Amino acid sequence: xxxxxxxxxxxxxxxxxxxxxxxxxxxxxxxxxxxxxxxxxxxxxxxxxxxxxxxxxxxxxxxxxxxxxxxxxxxxxxxxxxxxxxxxxxxxxxxxxxxxxxxxxxxxxxxxxxxxxxxxxxxxxxxxxxxxxxxxxxxxxxxxxxxxxxxxxxxxxxxxxxxxxxxxxxxxxxxxxxxxxxxxxxxxxxxxxxxxxxxxxxxxxxxxxxxxxxxxxxxxxxxxxxxxxxxxxxxxxxxxxxxxxxxxxxxxxxxxxxxxxxxxxxxxxxxxxxxxxxxxxxxxxxxxxxxxxxxxxxxxxxxxxxxxxxxxxxxxxxxxxxxxxxxxxxxxxxxxxxxxxxxxxxxxxxxxxxxxxxxxxxxxxxxxxxxxxxxxxxxxxxxxxxxxxxxxxxxxxxxxxxxxxxxxxxxxxxxxxxxxxxxxxxxxxxxxxxxxxxxxxxxxxxxxxxxxxxxxxxxxxxxxxxxxxxxxxxxxxxxxxxxxxxxxxxxxxxxxxxxxxxxxxxxxxxxxxxxxxxxxxxxxxxxxxxxxxxxxxxxxxxxxxxxxxxxxxxxxxxxxxxxxxxxxxxxxxxxxxxxxxxxxxxxxxxxxxxxxxxxxxxxxxxxxxxxxxxxxxxxxxxxxxxxxxxxxxxxxxxxxxxxxxxxxxxxxxxxxxxxxxxxxxxxxxxxxxxxxxxxxxxxxxxxxxxxxxxxxxxxxxxxxxxxxxxxxxxxxxxxxxxxxxxxxxxxxxxxxxxxxxxx
Numbered sequence: 001x002x003x004x005x006x007x008x009x010x011x012x013x014x015x016x017x018x019x020x021x022x023x024x025x026x027x028x029x030x031x032x033x034x035x036x037x038x039x040x041x042x043x044x045x046x047x048x049x050x051x052x053x054x055x056x057x058x059x060x061x062x063x064x065x066x067x068x069x070x071x072x073x074x075x076x077x078x079x080x081x082x083x084x085x086x087x088x089x090x091x092x093x094x095x096x097x098x099x100x101x102x103x104x105x106x107x108x109x110x111x112x113x114x115x116x117x118x119x120x121x122x123x124x125x126x127x128x129x130x131x132x133x134x135x136x137x138x139x140x141x142x143x144x145x146x147x148x149x150x151x152x153x154x155x156x157x158x159x160x161x162x163x164x165x166x167x168x169x170x171x172x173x174x175x176x177x178x179x180x181x182x183x184x185x186x187x188x189x190x191x192x193x194x195x196x197x198x199x200x201x202x203x204x205x206x207x208x209x210x211x212x213x214x215x216x217x218x219x220x221x222x223x224x225x226x227x228x229x230x231x232x233x234x235x236x237x238x239x240x241x242x243x244x245x246x247x248x249x250x251x252x253x254x255x256x257x258x259x260x261x262x263x264x265x266x267x268x269x270x271x272x273x274x275x276x277x278x279x280x281x282x283x284x285x286x287x288x289x290x291x292x293x294x295x296x297x298x299x300x301x302x303x304x305x306x307x308x309x310x311x312x313x314x315x316x317x318x319x320x321x322x323x324x325x326x327x328x329x330x331x332x333x334x335x336x337x338x339x340x341x342x343x344x345x346x347x348x349x350x351x352x353x354x355x356x357x358x359x360x361x362x363x364x365x366x367x368x369x370x371x372x373x374x375x376x377x378x379x380x381x382x383x384x385x386x387x388x389x390x391x392x393x394x395x396x397x398x399x400x401x402x403x404x405x406x407x408x409x410x411x412x413x414x415x416x417x418x419x420x421x422x423x424x425x426x427x428x429x430x431x432x433x434x435x436x437x438x439x440x441x442x443x444x445x446x447x448x449x450x451x452x453x454x455x456x457x458x459x460x461x462x463x464x465x466x467x468x469x470x471x472x473x474x475x476x477x478x479x480x481x482x483x484x485x486x487x488x489x490x491x492x493x494x495x496x497x498x499x500x501x502x503x504x505x506x507x508x509x510x511x512x513x514x515x516x517x518x519x520x521x522x523x524x525x526x527x528x529x530x531x532x533x534x535x536x537x538x539x540x541x542x543x544x545x546x547x548x549x550x551x552x553x554x555x556x557x558x559x560x561x562x563x564x565x566x567x568x569x570x571x572x573x574x575x576x577x578x579x580x581x582x583x584x585x586x587x588x589x590x591x592x593x594x595x596x597x598x599x600x601x602x603x604x605x606x607x608x609x610x611x612x613x614x615x616x617x618x619x620x621x622x623x624x625x626x627x628x629x630x631x632x633x634x635x636x637x638x639x640x641x642x643x644x645x646x647x648x649x650x651x652x653x654x655x656x657x658x659x660x661x662x663x664x665x666x667x668x669x670x671x672x673x674x675x676x677x678x679x680x681x682x683x684x685x686x687x688x689x690x691x692x693x694x695x696x697x698x699x700x701x702x703x704x705x706x707x708x709x710x711x712x713x714x715x716x717x718x719x720x721x722x723x724x725x726x727x728x729x730x731x732x733x734x735x736x737x738x739x740x741x742x743x
Contacts, residue, residue, distance in 0.1 A: 033596030038608030090533035143433035177412035
């Protein structure tokens with residue numbers, strides 16, 4: 001099963017989604033969100049698991065999906081590794097499987113044509129087995145010939161290693177020499193006298209090893225010191241409380257407690273009432289500037305403590321004798337410099353720690369950096385010493401290397417002279433080429449078999465099965481599948497071609513086809529991850545219970561099931577099925593609920609992220625309370641955001657349609673009932689205009705072009721809240737109790 005989506009970046013509105021602390025996906029997962037929030041986009045991510053070739057549509061995206069066994073599927077591994085068996089139903093499935101007005105989503109082949117397909121499939125499979133055997137035989141021949149070459153190389157490399165006194169001389173090195181001498185191997189053969197002389201050169205022990213240079217890149221202490229000094233002089237502009245400024249432990253305790261007392265009127269520690277003014281004072285203390293400076297100080301302390309200074313130095317014993325003492329002196333000076341840097345780090349940490357307790361006091365601080373450049377210079381001196389050592393060593397090493405290369409080429413030439421190496425290589429090449437040809441034929445056969453299997457699979461999803469589902473799903477619509485010859489079928493209504501199928505009927509037909517196809521051609525639901533995106537999209541309320549019944553009865557055996565919807569009725573039906581009402585519909589071991597939220601980032605761009613389902617949507621069977629909570633929070637916001645203002649007209653209209661609908665059901669137009677809340681025609685017209693026009697803004701720039709848009713939006717929402725409080729206080733108080741605020 002899929003456990004979580006660790007990362008989803010640049011995938012439509014999922015600009016930089018991180019899983020964070022969300023609960024892991026369960027066997028059954030319910031995802032709720034309004035239209036255009038990002039549910040269908042999420043289904044397209046799952047669609048990549050079903051069809052990895054669709055990844056080309058998202059060239060700049062990045063994602064990491066974690067499975068329950070700890071493995072991960074990423075944008076880079078997707079085309080290379082097998083993915084879990086996944087099937088996705090969304091609007092793209094409907095469009096791709098219902099291309100014409102009255103043609104079945106797939107072509108079904110029946111009778112004699114089906115028999116011919118199965119006979120052809122049997123013939124192709126038999127031929128495939130013969131080609132597989134031929135390919136295996138050719139591959140085995142190539143392996144045997146290559147094994148012969150490898151054995152010859154191993155034996156000759158062992159003989160050469162014994163003469164060279166080098167047990168590490170193995171076949172790969174000899175094969176490398178063969179490539180160098182194969183064009184004219186006789187030119188590399190040596191006489192016995194030449195071989196003896198070169199072996200003596202190779203075996204001489206008067207030599208020093210060549211040393212590698214040490215890295216010379218060190219942290220810039222001057223830049224680090226300057227950043228610490230600048231940070232020490234900064235202060236946080238906020239409404240700080242004096243006791244908290246001087247007592248860090250108390251401040252941390254208050255910060256943690258403040259988060260635990262959101263929307264509470266009594267202290268959880270002592271039970272006493274918490275004055276509203278006190279909460280405001282505490283909230284003011286932890287301003288963004290203050291918190292930012294606290295975080296920056298903590299990060300700088302950690303950076304100072306983790307400053308990398310370890311540089312691997314060579315061993316004194318590896319240097320030429322006349323250079324050892326000079327290296328030892330350099331090493332001691334480097335160690336002394338490191339001790340000085342450690343003291344400098346300690347002073348930086350001490351100063352920054354002191355600054356944490358004096359967050360509102362600018363402190364002048366500077367360090368003695370007279371030795372800052374010593375480390376770099378000393379490491380460069382070490383490399384200069386290594387260069388002098390290597391130059392002395394290379395004068396002997398070059399002669400030994402030249403003699404060794406001549407001997408290695410000699411043994412490679414002997415392999416050519418004493419064995420028909422070219423003939424054996426030709427056998428390998430010929431066998432491999434024939435095996436490659438067999439593989440190509442096998443690929444073509446598999447493609448043909450796949451095509452025939454697809455036709456058989458399509459035929460196996462017959463009209464009878466499809467009609468059974470449609471009679472249940474579209475009861476009363478009289479839609480059925482009928483044959484029109486040549487293996488083609490059309491959908492008919494009351495015996496006539498259904499030339500004008502509605503969007504809802506198309507969705508229902510495609511959903512029925514999707515349901516049947518899950519177990520076609522031997523498919524097993526228990527092995528399949530299924531994602532259903534708005535399965536009742538375009539369907540009227542009469543079909544919701546039918547879809548619900550199919551979801552419960554037909555999809556219960558899936559390996560894992562995801563259902564996303566914006567329909568509150570289907571959402572509540574699934575919530576009642578999967579979660580326990582007495583636990584306020586909390587997540588359980590087999591089911592989790594999530595909410596897809598679309599918001600504006602700092603650059604006024606829409607972005608989407610997944611979060612746990614809000615408690616109001618969990619607790620109640622209507623989004624009515626949730627909408628009221630959003631409006632109430634916006635009306636009381638001290639610094640309302642553009643995002644809150646941009647979404648408020650739509651929320652306002654949702655609330656009014658619901659509230660006025662049950663207050664005055666005899667009138668259909670919601671705007672004709674505004675007198676229940678607002679006294680004057682002017683107020684009624686203002687609210688109607690705001691809810692109608694602003695909830696249909698086509699582009700964000702229209703809101704941005706109006707300087708007073710945020711303020712006017714908040715004023716309109718406040719008028720609604722105040723009017724409801726004045727005209728229907730009992731209802732208003734009841735809603736306030738639900739969302740946990742005082743009326």
